[in-house]
Every structure is written in C-alpha cells, then in structure tokens.
Amino acid sequence: MVKIRLTRGGAKKRPFYHIIVTDGRNKRDGRALERLGYYNPVASGQDKRIELDTARVDHWVGQGAQMSDKVRDLYKQAKRPAAEAA
Numbered sequence: 001m002v003k004i005r006l007t008r009g010g011a012k013k014r015p016f017y018h019i020i021v022t023d024g025r026n027k028r029d030g031r032a033l034e035r036l037g038y039y040n041p042v043a044s045g046q047d048k049r050i051e052l053d054t055a056r057v058d059h060w061v062g063q064g065a066q067m068s069d070k071v072r073d074l075y076k077q078a079k080r081p082a083a084e085a086a
Helices: 054-062 069-085
Strands: 002-011 014-023 034-039 050-052
Touching: 002 054, 002 069, 034 054, 050 069, 054 069
Parallel strands: none
Antiparallel strands: 002 014, 014 034, 034 050
16 A cells, blocks of 8 residues: 655754655555655744645545644644645
8 A cells, every 4th residue: 555654864962754655565765656745743943844735645545645643633734734825
C-alpha cells in the first residue's frame, strides 16, 4: 500500500522531517516515490514550520494512498492558513 508519511533528517536533537509518498513496505528513511513538503518542529523566527503541496496530497489520496496520523494533522494545519488568507 502507498503511504504518505514522515522521513527524518536533521542533526541530533534538531529534527527535520520530509513529507514523502512511499511504498508502505519501505523503511522509514528509505526510498520515496515523491517528496511533498517538509515539517520543521523546531522552527523559530521567520522559519516556516510546515511546507506542504496540498494539491499533490489530494492527488495521491485520490489514487488510494493512506496518510499517517501525524501527516493528517499537518495536512489540516497546512490547509487552514490557506483558507484564512482567501
């Protein structure tokens, strides 16, 4: 099954996550089909906390991909500011 999930990067004690589409059988930091954005939980100042291509997420979900719980929460957060700005 195709999954939309996080893959970890960054330094020790400074996590940085890419939001990717991958086969569910791949390892956490394994091969990705597509990178959809990133999540920076330790962002401060002008740094962006979430960057996500919501149109591509909608495309993959339409194709049957399943989002992890954390990605589902991040997706909702990414959609919210776009709705408020319009």
